[in-house]
Amino acid sequence: xxxxxxxxxxxxxxxxxxxxxVPCKLLANMIDxxxxxxxxxxxxxxxxxxxxxxxxxxxxxNKFPCIMMQNTGIGNSVNAIVSLLQLxxxxxxxxxxxxxTPGEPVxxxxxxAKITEDILQTLRxxxxxxxxxxxxxxxxxxxxxxxxxxxxxxxxxDFNLMKDDK
Amino acid sequence: xxxxxxxxxxxxxxxxxxxxxxxxxPSQELYKISDxxxxxxxxxxxxxxxxxxxxxxxxxxxxxxxxxxDGSVLMNMNTLATIGNRAPSNYTLLIIDNGSYGSTxxxxxxxxxxxxxxxxxxxxxxxxxIECSGEETINELNKAIDDKDNSYVIISKINSGNVxxxxxxxxxxxxxxxxxxxxxxxxxx
Numbered sequence: 001x002x003x004x005x006x007x008x009x010x011x012x013x014x015x016x017x018x019x020x021x022v023p024c025k026l027l028a029n030m031i032d033x034x035x036x037x038x039x040x041x042x043x044x045x046x047x048x049x050x051x052x053x054x055x056x057x058x059x060x061x062n063k064f065p066c067i068m069m070q071n072t073g074i075g076n077s078v079n080a081i082v083s084l085l086q087l088x089x090x091x092x093x094x095x096x097x098x099x100x101t102p103g104e105p106v107x108x109x110x111x112x113a114k115i116t117e118d119i120l121q122t123l124r125x126x127x128x129x130x131x132x133x134x135x136x137x138x139x140x141x142x143x144x145x146x147x148x149x150x151x152x153x154x155x156x157x158d159f160n161l162m163k164d165d166k
Numbered sequence: 167x168x169x170x171x172x173x174x175x176x177x178x179x180x181x182x183x184x185x186x187x188x189x190x191x192p193s194q195e196l197y198k199i200s201d202x203x204x205x206x207x208x209x210x211x212x213x214x215x216x217x218x219x220x221x222x223x224x225x226x227x228x229x230x231x232x233x234x235x236d237g238s239v240l241m242n243m244n245t246l247a248t249i250g251n252r253a254p255s256n257y258t259l260l261i262i263d264n265g266s267y268g269s270t271x272x273x274x275x276x277x278x279x280x281x282x283x284x285x286x287x288x289x290x291x292x293x294x295x296i297e298c299s300g301e302e303t304i305n306e307l308n309k310a311i312d313d314k315d316n317s318y319v320i321i322s323k324i325n326s327g328n329v330x331x332x333x334x335x336x337x338x339x340x341x342x343x344x345x346x347x348x349x350x351x352x353x354x355x
Contacts, residue, residue: 046245047244047245050248054224057230058225060218060221061226084211
């Protein structure tokens with residue numbers, strides 16, 4: 001719970017007040033925390049691309065949105081990211097559980113893991129890659145930076161960082 | 167009645183609300199009929215008008231109308247479940263259902279065959295789902311806006327057919343900023 005709490009605390013410190021998720025077992029603790037947090041909006045959504053649309057609307061309505069998802073969700077969302085969030089310069093945080101990185105037991109997750117950072121770089125999305133606890137301290141500044149540059153940004157949380165967060 | 171006629175008929179209702187308008191001909195036709203700062207024209211991301219409007223309605227108190235099409239809703243049907251479970255009362259989804267992909271040359275959609283978006287929306291958990299003719303749409307929209315306790319999905323069944331029209335000349339940041347200025351967020355314009 002310590003890691004998940006630290007991530008949410010830092011996002012909130014960065015001003016993020018609207019959260020969506022498409023679930024992942026590595027995000028389960030964060031979802032629990034958000035479901036019980038009365039200060040921010042939280043909902044599950046069935047698909048990441050739709051979540052990009054809801055985040056865009058939330059930004060138009062003066063919220064600072066974050067969508068939590070597995071890295072597979074980036075694959076589901078490329079057009080929405082480019083022709084909505086980037087076209088209209090909307091800051092949105094992608095909090096991504098980085099499935100398929102070392103520690104991952106499911107071999108099939110390796111495919112998206114191999115191309116996740118390439119996709120984000122092709123899309124020119126700034127990345128904060130968190131592989132240890134101390135890197136989580138950068139999340140609040142990184143979130144504020146997204147607002148300053150009016151751009152979606154991605155926070156990647158490695159499998160091994162999240163897996164023992166009981 | 168086609169989409170252009172319908173948008174013409176409802177323009178006075180739209181003027182008083184926040185409007186998210188679907189990409190392509192719907193936005194171009196609305197722009198030609200009556201351009202307003204509280205109209206957010208989509209220049210990309212087909213399928214997401216319903217979702218953008220939902221996020222906006224959840225984030226502020228003004229009434230939001232998402233103008234969507236049958237082809238676009240078919241592309242993002244999962245969002246009807248999100249709307250069914252989460253839409254606040256200041257949200258109306260207006261699906262202009264002409265049974266065709268108007269912006270791409272009027273190819274038939276599945277709503278022109280077996281699919282009923284009314285049944286899909288009801289099954290997805292939306293409670294107030296109205297299917298009506300183009301002529302009845304003004305009344306149904308007014309009722310939806312006046313009801314302060316419920317959100318609505320209105321499916322307006324009209325004919326296909328488009329007006330010859332130019333692309334929207336506004337750039338995306340202009341659309342974004344004047345929209346947010348209307349809500350009262352942007353102060354610098």
